[in-house]
Amino acid sequence: MPTSLTLEQHLAGLHAAMLAFARHAGAAGLDVPVPTCPEWTVRRLVGHQGAVHRWAAGALRGEDLDWAPVEKAGRSSADPVDWLRDGAIALVRALVEADDDTPAPVFLADPPASPRRFWARRLCHETTIHGVDALAADLGRLPRAEETWIERDLALDGLDELLLGFVPRERSRLRTEPGEAPVTLVVRPTDADHAYTVRVSDDVPVTVRHDDGAAAAGDREVTGNAVQLYLALWHRSDELAASDVWPLWHHAAVR
Template identity: 30%
Template sequence: MPAPSHDRYCDEIADQLGRLRSVVTSGADLSTPVPTCPDWTLEQLVRHMGGVLRWVELHVRTRAAQSIPMTEVPGYAGPEVQGDARALDAWLAESGDLLVGSLRAAGPDVAVWSWAGIPTSGFWARRMTHELTVHRADATLAAGLPYEVAPEIAADAIEERLEIVAWAQRTRPGDTGARELRRGGDTIALHAQDVEPPWLIELADDGLTWRRARADATVTLSGPLTAVLLAFYRRLPLDAPELGITGDRELLAFWLTRTSFG
């Protein structure tokens, strides 16, 4: 499955924002706790998401060469009044429109500061697509609403997660989680039943590698692609009925715990 284009990421950001806004305006109680982000209510999650979009937009629009403090981002905090779904929705819509406009104007190759060694506007288009993909799941599941995501976006979110973990291993040698993932050849397979072939992840002593292949693995996580994605991001418990695990379940739990830095 080819990686999405820059325009596809921009389209997806707009679509994901529309879907997140529909949660805000669904009548859901904005004070509802978010089980997958236990420090946040639904409103706090939405405010985080809108603020991050504005923070990234300012970097892209100004071609920032270093990180901009969030306190310098106009409109970062969102509406003053708490619990106002209409105001929150309007602010979120504006946040998304600003970001998509700046990303489209920049294209994928403009130099922009980033935290993961890929200092381009294209990095941010991809990163915000998947930030929204996962946090929309948080909001949707907290509100008790159905969640779905396009297969190519779900697959790319898994790939990006792997790339972030590999980057952390290269650049954060003192990080306990990154260090402990050097496991001498243990392997994890992610078998999404509606996408072939599976991801085969090797936790080698010299760092994480992966490829798309069918092969025996130390542990295999299987299920529909969306369920595999949510489990891989710790948004769905491993004992969820739509998931299957064969092999060393403890290794999979170990991976999920140690990759929380990503």
């Protein structure tokens, strides 16, 4: 999972996402449904994200937190949005205080060598995508890329993490049905020079980043700017849903 972003840029992305998350969660109201997360309310969204922040901070400190009580405490807090902010502050403190050789569990295919860098990046994107969920709750619908605060470089980094880190895992459900021929999907950002191919078969998906985007070819293609693709591949927007990529992607891809 290559990244051209620095630790400071991932922390800045986390900060921007938290500002948007808190603003839209507060404006929407805690008991409002989240269109991008069926069966979730804003309260549950806040509890989930706050628990993720606290778990990751604990992991960087060598602690193993029990998830369920932490999430429950957030949902039942007198001010869940303030509780969310407190957890994000503690996470940033843990990331800043950790060293590059601080041990912590990581996952995804080809993770960065430093757990600190892994978690700064992962929580930047985790908080960004769930911040979009809060925006969706505030809007009452799926948002468009132009309605978010997300910048191109962050979205491109998120595509690298998703396509090169999440998709090729052994546990990936992005597979063809037994007996079906393999399919190669092309993901082509219109505002970058590179593109991706994802070979989907009944085995583990194989993703290749083509730094010469013209070299990427396949059976199906989805095209859009980086932010549109970032949101669409995480199922947070329907701007690009007309593409024939989506039946396969929506059937089994990550959420």
